[in-house]
Amino acid sequence: MIDYRRTYFGWSASSPAAHADPGSGLVVHYNGAATHLDDHAECVSYWKNTRDHHVSGRGWADIGYSFGVSVEGHVFEGRGLYRYQAAQGTTAGNASYYSVSLMIGDGERPTPAQIDGVRRLRAWLTAEHGVSGTVLGHRDFVSTSCPGSELYALVEDGTFTQAPGAPSGTGDEMLGLKVGDSGSRVTLLQQMLTYAGASLPEYGVDGVYGQETSDALLWVRRQMGSKATDGDKVTSYALAQLHAQLARHQSAAVG
Numbered sequence: 001m002i003d004y005r006r007t008y009f010g011w012s013a014s015s016p017a018a019h020a021d022p023g024s025g026l027v028v029h030y031n032g033a034a035t036h037l038d039d040h041a042e043c044v045s046y047w048k049n050t051r052d053h054h055v056s057g058r059g060w061a062d063i064g065y066s067f068g069v070s071v072e073g074h075v076f077e078g079r080g081l082y083r084y085q086a087a088q089g090t091t092a093g094n095a096s097y098y099s100v101s102l103m104i105g106d107g108e109r110p111t112p113a114q115i116d117g118v119r120r121l122r123a124w125l126t127a128e129h130g131v132s133g134t135v136l137g138h139r140d141f142v143s144t145s146c147p148g149s150e151l152y153a154l155v156e157d158g159t160f161t162q163a164p165g166a167p168s169g170t171g172d173e174m175l176g177l178k179v180g181d182s183g184s185r186v187t188l189l190q191q192m193l194t195y196a197g198a199s200l201p202e203y204g205v206d207g208v209y210g211q212e213t214s215d216a217l218l219w220v221r222r223q224m225g226s227k228a229t230d231g232d233k234v235t236s237y238a239l240a241q242l243h244a245q246l247a248r249h250q251s252a253a254v255g
């Protein structure tokens with residue numbers, strides 16, 4: 001289920017890195033600095049440049065990561081299956097876990113397609129290659145900002161361990177959120193609101209449920225015909241309307 005193999009990037013079909021069996025799970029990484037990648041061609045250039053940087057700049061045997069997921073949600077092969085890799089920062093981590101780099105950086109949010117790409121990768125690793133379904137972040141191994149607060153919140157709330165095709169977030173964890181709440185569940189709510197077409201013009205995805213988030217939720221509900229007068233709480237109706245509007249908005253964006 002790798003969408004683009006090594007040969008697509010002009011590399012040897014299999015990595016020169018040492019053999020390993022990283023069966024303990026998958027570790028999420030990001031770029032650090034914002035990447036500003038918009039399309040497939042830019043992601044391909046980014047992936048090639050990353051390998052150049054790792055091989056020529058750091059003297060590694062190959063690109064550090066096992067896999068990458070582009071902003072369009074495609075899974076790119078890095079070192080690939082059954083290879084020791086170089087991203088986790090500890091010898092045991094590099095031998096025991098696969099790594100996946102999402103091609104975004106600070107201040108950038110993963111696209112819904114990108115989240116689903118990680119889920120597809122995980123599902124394939126677990127179903128076809130006996131890998132544990134555990135998903136961790138780079139900072140679970142060493143002291144680092146990687147994979148950034150946005151992605152780490154999604155690691156913690158289980159977004160990446162959902163089945164492919166599931167909405168971004170199960171929804172259940174957002175039920176009951178209300179004005180005044182804060183944290184990673186609010187971050188997820190705000191991400192879904194923006195994916196559904198709502199805007200958070202002043203504060204953005206800041207993990208704080210204030211008036212702006214309330215207004216955005218109300219806007220989403222009204223798109224679905226709700227007669228609600230405020231968006232101060234995530235009721236079960238509000239959640240269903242959010243999922244429906246998100247699906248409608250995303251299909252319109254693709255079409």
Ligand SMILES: [Zn+2]
Nearest residue numbers: 029030138146
């Ligand atoms: Zn990392």
